[in-house]
Amino acid sequence: TRHQRKMILGNLSGLSEFRLLGFSGISHLHPLLFVVLLSLYILTLMANTVIAFIIKSDNSLHTPMYFFLTQLSCLDICYLSVIIPTILENLMVGTVSISKTRCAMQMFFFLFFGVAECFLLAAMSLDRYFAICYPLHYTIIMSSRLCRSLVAGSYICGTAVGLVHTLITFSSPLCGSAIDHFFCEIQPLLDLLCGSTFPSEIQVIVVAVFAILSPFLLIIYSYIRIISTILHMASAESQEKVFSTCSSHLLVVTLFYGTAGSMYLRPKYSYCAAVDKFLSLSYSVVTPLLNPIIYSLRNKEVKRALKKKWRKSKLVWK
Template identity: 85%
Template sequence: MIPTNLSEVSEFTLLGFSEVSHLHHLLFVVFFSLYILTLMANTVIALIINCDNTLHTPMYFFLTQLSCLDICYLSVIVPKILENLMVGTVGISRTGCAMQMFFFLFFGVAECFLLAAMSFDRYVAICYPLHYTIIMNSRVCKGLVAGTYICGTAVGLVHTIITFSLPFCGLAINHFFCEIQPLLELLCGNTSPSEIQVIVVAVFAIVAPFLLIIYSYIHIISTVLKISSTESQQKAFSTCSSHLLVVTLFYGTASSMYLRPKSSYSASVDKLLSLSYSVVTPLLNPIIYCLRNKEVKGALRKRWRNLNFTFYT
């Protein structure tokens, strides 16, 4: 007999990728490789920026924070995925599930607001270049980052406390981690209030920072188009294109997951969506910023030459 109240049980079951059990070994190699590659790429970005004095600017300060968030964000999810692929269906304690949900939301929402802070930085740099160093001083940058973590904490606590205070009529989570949507499937009775809660919080955590980004880029584009030099226009746009690409990837997949009712939930589709913003995007972020940023590539080449020189001497 399945318990109907979460307080009566001590463990959930994560079904993971049980529908493709014949591919578990292949998927393990793929996810493990992506995990290691992502950790290395984001760590290198953070180290390069911290070691190169020419990159000690607000834009690269935010980029370092993004790399750290991606490392933490990924590490909340991937180890459990790898365990699931190794041994099949795995259990996760009630406390462990709640903690995983909280930290996933904490890092994810913090990244949403950090991307908005990065767009504000580009807005000030392009629209108010003469006042940039005054406006985007160290205190403001640290305050913006602190604000992103405060928002992440608030959203994580609201979702986790409300969700885990409700009675559950099932224990098998058809997902590879404790995601909100599959947990809603397990709630007893009418889940409409919980669905509304998810959408309302998602509007705050996803739509609000996205609107701030749109507002910033409307002003950025308007200012750039007024520049008479084509070369200067291209340089201005190039500093923003990487950020826009990251925003599109992250917000596009996250909004498709959270800004919709439970009735449209599909386990297989939502697993793919979750993978895109929780596993793929953290890997793409450093690649996008490295391949499209001359200053970061220059710093990488300089560091590589210094290492070679030290090695051969």
Template identity: 90%
Template sequence: MILGNLSGLSEFRLLGFSGNSHLHPLFFVILLSLYILTLVANTAIAFTINTDSTLRTPMYFFLTQLSCLDICYLSVMIPTILENLMVGTVSISKTRCAMQMFSFLFFGVAECFLLAAMSLDRYFAVCHPLHYTIIMSSRVCRSLVAGSYICGAAVGLIHTLITFSSPLCGSAIDHFFCEIQPLLDLLCGNTFPRELQVILVAVFAILSPFLLIIYSYIHIISTILHMASAESRQKAFSTCSSHLLVVTLFYGTAGSTYLRPKSTYCAAVDKFLSLSYSVLTPLLNPIIYSLRNKEVKRGLQNLCRSLFCTGKWQWEPCTVLSPKGSDFTVIQ
């Protein structure tokens, strides 16, 4: 909706699910259920890793960070989407919209770089096992996580400041929340410089960590194929395939959204892609890791047995499964 230069605009209207109002209750129940399930699954993964001493390794440290990022990432937009489904068109202040856009980009870009850090961890674990503990020290792991958050903050700040300092010629956002692509439609005049900015930043935030992941996995797969033991190859493939599947889901949907010009945008397609990488991926991450990782499944089983025996949210002596999964031992 073109209204002329709205320099004094104080709020936007999120159209979201403007059509099919009779399906809004169904969409609300589905999204709310997925949201609760995602929160429970990611919280369970993070809690299990932090309370199980056998899971205190770099890989599980990164997995905890991924679970926390997914919780924050999802919580940025789901409440707004649910509100949109309940009341229809939602009014959102310019300040809140800017904060939502920054938070979404911050957590999303941080996850991109965190997935790259996880690929480096798998690279050193498989290709340089003798030096793994020295290279992937706790200091290095914390630095990689901090770097991911710094990159996320930088990208979010750049996009948010430039977008909201530009003249706007509309107030209706055809989306569920304040994402950068729909906001480009509201900018006055020639939007090509802003489109170019989005693509260039996306190359840095999405394509560069993805290329690092590809590089790591080329060496990982080459190393695995040269392993003499079939059991070692199977274990290495099992560990790495979970991460590779998560990477494919996240980068595939995010890349198809941000690495293309505005002229190819389609509101319906963009909404579907946004739901894919902002709702489905955070839900699938813990499922993929817990179902394909024996250590995580064992930790979850031990946590449930400990809670059942003690009735408290803490670890106390209780009969739980040992790491071998066949005998029963007492774990403090």
């Protein structure tokens, strides 16, 4: 009856806890997934920590490119640490109960670090664009002040997007408590909103255009200009080296922005829990693992600094 519906809605509007269903459909794979994700998490934390430490301790790596790489490593550590512990808990105990406050904080910090990374990757592509296309003016253009401003701008954009989505989502009346996901993502929470979700869907898409599509287009433009400049290089060896670097960067960028865009740049009726979980894993777990491998560990200067540090540590232990 109408009275009962009002009572139910009244109870849910005062909801203080959610249930994260996680991977309930494949419970037989939970032990395997737990081992794989825990291993990837530890590996990614170690790789990013080592990279940040090596860059900080080697004076020859105190350049704009490595400054951005340090920021990327720190972001990836934070980004993963927001959601991986919840996923591991879910795989251990099944359905996880999460308070409304913790859920809101998880959504905010996930968006904050994720959007900051979107803009930081765009800043890194600009850095490479100026380094390759304007080598004589590079040191003047990419001053330490501009580098710090680009990083600060990335964090400001992350804060703005995180606050907008979190405040709007959690100030709306909710008509359910079961989230069919492994952390507090926007899309599964939209399913719990009472009444029409169309305004919220539009808000998600508009913000995604700003936070995902805009940086991605800037990256593509930068790499088109970089490739155009490379083609005019006389040395075939130089061309091959820069092409190799650009192609690996573009691979990671396409994976990150492509999966995130597929998640956020579409209407609610096309949501599918199984597909959305796969997409979320791609941009929240796989990309942070690939970043240190593609951007840093394939880099000759970083490898040289690692070998140097390794030789020093061996001498100390002897």
